[in-house]
Amino acid sequence: EAQVTQNPRYLITVTGKKLTVTCSQNMNHEYMSWYRQDPGLGLRQIYYSMNVEVTDKGDVPEGYKVSRKEKRNFPLILESPSPNQTSLYFCASSPLRGDSGNTIYFGEGSWLTVV
Amino acid sequence: KQEVTQIPAALSVPEGENLVLNCSFTDSAIYNLQWFRQDPGKGLTSLLLIQSSQREQTSGRLNASLDKSSGRSTLYIAASQPGDSATYLCAVLPSGGSYIPTFGRGTSLIVHP
Numbered sequence: 001e002a003q004v005t006q007n008p009r010y011l012i013t014v015t016g017k018k019l020t021v022t023c024s025q026n027m028n029h030e031y032m033s034w035y036r037q038d039p040g041l042g043l044r045q046i047y048y049s050m051n052v053e054v055t056d057k058g059d060v061p062e063g064y065k066v067s068r069k070e071k072r073n074f075p076l077i078l079e080s081p082s083p084n085q086t087s088l089y090f091c092a093s094s095p096l097r098g099d100s101g102n103t104i105y106f107g108e109g110s111w112l113t114v115v
Numbered sequence: 116k117q118e119v120t121q122i123p124a125a126l127s128v129p130e131g132e133n134l135v136l137n138c139s140f141t142d143s144a145i146y147n148l149q150w151f152r153q154d155p156g157k158g159l160t161s162l163l164l165i166q167s168s169q170r171e172q173t174s175g176r177l178n179a180s181l182d183k184s185s186g187r188s189t190l191y192i193a194a195s196q197p198g199d200s201a202t203y204l205c206a207v208l209p210s211g212g213s214y215i216p217t218f219g220r221g222t223s224l225i226v227h228p
Contacts, residue, residue, distance in 0.1 A: 004158075031214065042220040043204070050214060058215055090158055096214075104149060104206070104216070106158035 002027050006091045006107035013081055013114055021076045021110050023091030029105075030096045032074040033058065034066065036087040037109075043090070049074055050096065081114040088112075117142045119207055121219035128195055128226055136190040136222045138205035143183050146210045150179050150190050153202045153221065162203075163190070167210065195226045 006023045013019050025032065033048035035058075045058030049068040063085055065077040074093075078085060091107040118141045128134055138148070147166045151159040163172045163179040165188065171180040178191040188205060204221040208214075 040220075043206075043218040045215055048214060088156075092159075102147070102208075103161045103164050104151075104159075105161070106151075108158045109156065111156075 002105060004091055004093050004105050004107040006089075006110050008110060009108065010111045011113070013112070015082055015114055016080050019078050019081060019112075021078075021089060021091075021112070023074045023076065023107060024072050025074075025091075025093040025105070026072065027093060027095075027105065028071065029093040030071070032068070032091065032093045034064070034074070034076045035090045035092065036060065037090060038087050046076070046089075078112075081112075083114050086112060086114050117207060117209060117217040119205060119217045119219040121203075121205060121222050123222060124220070125223040126225070128224075130195060130197060130226055130228050132195050132226075134192050134195055134224075136192070136203050136224070138188040138190070138219055140186045140188075140207045140217070142209065143186050144210045145183065146208045148179075148181055148188050148208070149206045149216075150177075150188075151204045151206065153204060155202075159204060195224075197226050197228055199226050200224055 004025045030051045034046040035043045037043050044060045047066040049055045089110045094104045095102045120139045149164045150162045153159045165172050165181040176193040181188045202221040202223045206216045206218045208216045
């Protein structure tokens with residue numbers, strides 16, 4: 001089954017304690033990205049990656065890091081989380097344009113609370 | 116900068132009604148447009164994808180149209196059911212070198228029995 005898997009699904013952490021949200025896809029997609037979703041602000045892209053070792057900033061990259069060492073994995077790292085990073089986070093993947101059916105697939109989401 | 120607007124923000128209809136959700140975008144230089152469904156607290160599920168060269172796509176009771184020149188897309192849902200209750204989002208992927216899609220804020224739909 002085609003899927004994007006992210007973990008943890010729910011996390012409460014304290015300010016400044018480094019955390020990583022993992023994301024894995026089984027569709028051999030080149031393109032992966034991270035979004036945050038906040039009430040009234042909609043979905044905003046944090047970082048994206050077009051292939052292994054290729055990453056770039058989205059609209060709201062401050063306070064986040066990513067890495068793409070393997071094609072299937074794209075972890076999101078919060079080095080020093082702050083309360084304003086409390087949000088619902090989504091990982092997504094898709095084939096690069098030029099492939100047929102470049103539908104975006106989303107993970108189930110990770111609820112992160114920073115206290 | 117591309118802006119995507121979805122009107123109405125919320126909609127409540129009785130079961131069985133045919134309905135139309137709207138998505139408008141400011142920059143017509145798009146590669147494709149996708150419609151998604153999001154259930155509360157869940158991820159987004161792709162419903163329909165329309166390439167820029169296409170006019171419409173259909174899947175079951177859903178039909179999405181695209182008028183690139185006017186910057187509009189509509190999602191038509193026939194014979195709505197309570198199970199259609201969800202938030203519907205559209206997303207525009209630009210043509211050219213950017214790989215950053217722009218999402219609308221969604222239309223929250225409630226279909227009551």
